[in-house]
Amino acid sequence: MKRIQVIGPGCGNCKRLAEQAETAARELGQAYELVKVTDLVEIKDLGFRIPALVVDGQLKTEGFVPSLSELKKMLA
Numbered sequence: 001m002k003r004i005q006v007i008g009p010g011c012g013n014c015k016r017l018a019e020q021a022e023t024a025a026r027e028l029g030q031a032y033e034l035v036k037v038t039d040l041v042e043i044k045d046l047g048f049r050i051p052a053l054v055v056d057g058q059l060k061t062e063g064f065v066p067s068l069s070e071l072k073k074m075l076a
Contacts, residue, residue: 001031002075007052007062010038014051017065021053024071032075 004021008014018036025032037043043050049063053074060074 001033003033003035003056004075005035005037005054007037007043007046007048007054008050009040009043010036011050013065014038017051017053020065020068020071021075024068024075027068028072028075030075 002025004025006014006018006021008017014036018034022032022034025034037046046052048059051065052062053060053066053071055075061070066074
């Protein structure tokens, strides 16, 4: 099971990244756990630009929302 973390306080781009990541995982037929990290202190401690996507502990993207096809590549 993939662990997908979306790092961000819940802004529009953060929500869009979470939705797109979830759609990508479903379309790939992957079992996944989606975790939204919204705590501002935790976000600051991580030091990523938001929104950020972490898959199985590895930073995949930060500071923008990639396309659905790009997300599928990151999750494959």
